[in-house]
Amino acid sequence: MGEVKCRINIHGNVREYVPETTYKQLAKEYQKQFPDDIVLVLVNNRLRELREKAESGNLTFITTADKDGRKAYRRSTALLMQKAVHNLYxxxxxxxxxxxxxxxxxxxxxxxxxxxNGASEQAEWVAVDEQMLRDLKQEMQRLVEADFPIEKHSLPTADAVELFRRLGMTDKERLFRYRRSSRVNIYELDHYKDYFYGYMVPSTGYLKYFDLTLYKEGFMLLFPGKDTRKVDIFVPSDKLYLTLEEASEWGHTMGVGTIGALNDAVSAGRIQEIILIQEALMEQKIGQLAEQIKEGHHKKFIMIAGPSSSGKTTFSHRLSIQLAAHGMKPHPVPLDDFYVDRDKTPKDADGKLDFECLEALDIDRFNNDMTSLLNGDATELPVFNFKTGKREEKGRMMQLGEEDVLVIEGIHGLNDRLSYSLPQESKFRIYISALTQLDIDEHNCLPTTDGRLIRRIVRDARTRATSARETIAMWDSVRRGEEKNIFPFQEGADVMFNSALIYELAVLKQYAEPLLFAIERDCPEYLEAKRLLKFLDYFLPVPADNINNNSIIREFIGGSCFNV
Incomplete structure (x- = not known):
């Protein structure tokens, strides 16, 4: 009998290969057909690294233009940077x-x-100068040219904990104390070992495109954007940076800067105290924001915008309450009421109604009504009927007095094209997003996008009877809308408000996991569900029983005192 071969269906083309063939060899054979670098493969709906041996089944190549490929490239480049720092310093x-x-x-x-006392702990911050950055970039480039393999090892969890203790990686040591799985995958680059949340490229030779630039107290490690072979120009986001720094500092002050530290607090019975402090801090910040608005005597339009599942509705209610407590008269005005009739809604490139573009709103009507209100005139505001798809006049009259303000919430709130006729001094812009205070560990940031996606999965299942599979399926489209309509305007906000709660993922876990487990293995959304389940597995669960009914988390899990 001849040698048994692997039968692989590669993008509809069935080929046979000897069993020792690796996916890296297949990628090299097919690379010329792709404009972007192949870094992973999808085999029988499971992601595989290129270093692995090929198996029979359906294969799709994953490039750096794909979401999973982009993530693998970035985490691999992070390992490259860590190794270079280790070599130099x-x-x-x-x-x-x-x-x-x-x-x-x-x-x-x-x-x-x-x-x-025999233990390694992080101490002083080290200033980075241009020469250090040049040396670091040069060492990274040397490692790329040397094309060192990035090896993967599977260790018993107890051995991994001991390894990270010896290496002084205390965050990882704490993280894996709560690991339910019996084994952990460790990556090694030229004797440097670390753990990463996700897949990696097979060697440093794949990591040609990166740059370093000084920023604030440290530096930026920069990656390609849409052009996967050209590093994006860095545009500083100083307000976002300061908001992230504030959140991080607060988390570390509370002693819960990482998931492992949060789990320590849960197991030690400290979580209720942390919940109370976090909620008190958020209320204090909303109160300070209301006071700031009160002091700006000419502010009549409070424009609130932020990406999906940032908690905009609850925030608007809580801000309105604080404004009222400061002697003002807030009135909610949802931008949705200014939608054009559905038969006039623009369509996107796929021919579907594009409700997220600015032109889906009657901008002229909005400006006419707001200008009329600013002039002190009694004005009738429209109400949009989502069942009929038409805007209606229902006698919703409004007139602004000395203490009246409009709280306007919608994705285009920060775009001056929306409110072109209103004086700048009459507007107060708030950008809200869930920017988590937690890190997974020293070298793995907790993606804020994941937190918002989990929030939305839980909320949509509860309020819209939308399955987790459906929510995941539409998420990329939602993200594209955010990148076009929200993120470009975030630095123009007067204030950035962070709606993340340091304990929330431990609460959301118990609601999200059953929804994610319901996604079948053969669904395209299964991979993302599996990734999110692995992510949630890091957290010890926290019950929601004692969380206030005005908490932002209630907008997603239910039990809110507001109509959300």
Missing amino acids: GEEKITVRIMHSIAQGYYCELKRNEEK
């Missing part, structure tokens, strides 16, 4: 910490570790 006990994801890059800082 390891003897000085200097390590790198990935702090935040900003634009098309990671904000990083260098820290000098010190030994105290």
